[in-house]
Amino acid sequence: MSDQNNNNWERGVLEKLAMSAVQEQRRARHWGIFFKALTFGYLFLVLFIIMGWFGEKEPALSTGKHTALIDMQGVIAPDSAASADFLIPSLQDAFEDKGTQGVILRINSPGGSPVQAGQINDEIRRLRAKYPQIPLHVVVEDICASGGYYVAVAADKIFVDKASLIGSIGVLMDGFGFTGTMEKMGVERRLLTAGENKGFLDPFSPADPKQQAYAKQMLAEIHQQFIDVVKQGRGKRLKETPDTFSGLVWNGQRGVEMGLADGYGSVESVARDVIKAEKIVNFTMKESFGERLAKRFGAGVASALGYSAQGGVSLR
Numbered sequence: 001m002s003d004q005n006n007n008n009w010e011r012g013v014l015e016k017l018a019m020s021a022v023q024e025q026r027r028a029r030h031w032g033i034f035f036k037a038l039t040f041g042y043l044f045l046v047l048f049i050i051m052g053w054f055g056e057k058e059p060a061l062s063t064g065k066h067t068a069l070i071d072m073q074g075v076i077a078p079d080s081a082a083s084a085d086f087l088i089p090s091l092q093d094a095f096e097d098k099g100t101q102g103v104i105l106r107i108n109s110p111g112g113s114p115v116q117a118g119q120i121n122d123e124i125r126r127l128r129a130k131y132p133q134i135p136l137h138v139v140v141e142d143i144c145a146s147g148g149y150y151v152a153v154a155a156d157k158i159f160v161d162k163a164s165l166i167g168s169i170g171v172l173m174d175g176f177g178f179t180g181t182m183e184k185m186g187v188e189r190r191l192l193t194a195g196e197n198k199g200f201l202d203p204f205s206p207a208d209p210k211q212q213a214y215a216k217q218m219l220a221e222i223h224q225q226f227i228d229v230v231k232q233g234r235g236k237r238l239k240e241t242p243d244t245f246s247g248l249v250w251n252g253q254r255g256v257e258m259g260l261a262d263g264y265g266s267v268e269s270v271a272r273d274v275i276k277a278e279k280i281v282n283f284t285m286k287e288s289f290g291e292r293l294a295k296r297f298g299a300g301v302a303s304a305l306g307y308s309a310q311g312g313v314s315l316r
Contacts, residue, residue, distance in 0.1 A: 066279040067271035068094035068103045076112030076120075076147045084119040086285050091120075094283040095127045095134055102275030103136040104267055105155065111146025111168065114222055121229060124154035137274060139267050140164045145249050149260070150226060153233030157274070159265030160252030166260055169230055170247025171223045173215055234259060 070090045076082045094103045105124075111117070128136055138144070138155040145168035152158050160166055189205055200211055227245050231238060238244070239259040255261040265274070272278045 064099055065101050065277050066099050066281045067275045067277045068100045069280050069282045070105050071284045072107045072109055076116045082109055084116045087120050088123045090283050090285045091127055095131045101277035104139055104270055106139045106267055107144045107148050108141040109148035110143055111148050117147035117150040120151045121154040137270055139270055153230050157262040159263055159270055160255055160261045162253045164252035165249050166255040168247055168249040169226055169245045171219045
């Protein structure tokens, strides 16, 4: 009887071990299938992005007379939807369309890159000269500051809401200094350069008065470029005061009083009452799914690698 009990016990143990091995093999097989499917899906997605099968820009369908609408939303930067690469083709499409009676650039931007803003401003002025019969007006939503206003002054007219924020005609260069923290932590900065200014305003080195003076001079020159563009765009409408180019921001009502804007209006009212073409067709070029995914992937990789860019010159 004792031998039979031992045999039953051994058989039970062997069965449990066999079942555990089978289950483990099944789990391994399932995980293998999962990772193979994940890899295949990733490769398939990359292929879609490379071939441009996601999010192709569709041309705006326009029939008859209309007002062309283009949105400039967010920070103006090379990798944003408010970049010259996105806005310039949209502007060109809008002006070239035979049914376009006028163009509205709807701005909601705190500013950004002076280079991007300058390129967009230049293209607006070029298109206005090429198509003198088509007016371009800016409609400001919540904010049109700094680089956003740099773009806006190229328009025929600027319309705001009384509570919109407008102005901030100035330039900044921001960054951080970590020398005090490094000293407390006992960290020594070892920077080797060829060229005395190659480590220009390095945040981990003590501030160099000569480099700071040079940076201020450079900012003053860019500020003067900004001022010249505003004066050129607004002309005699601008009621200049000592604060106009100080970097301050004003509400829409004060902006109209100061000549920074021409009046109050929305996209609908400007299309209906100013351009006289109530039908609105949106010509804004959108980011494709692949482009959005690539940016997020790039940002994630940069974050994983601990990369961060130093602050640069900004119209914000």
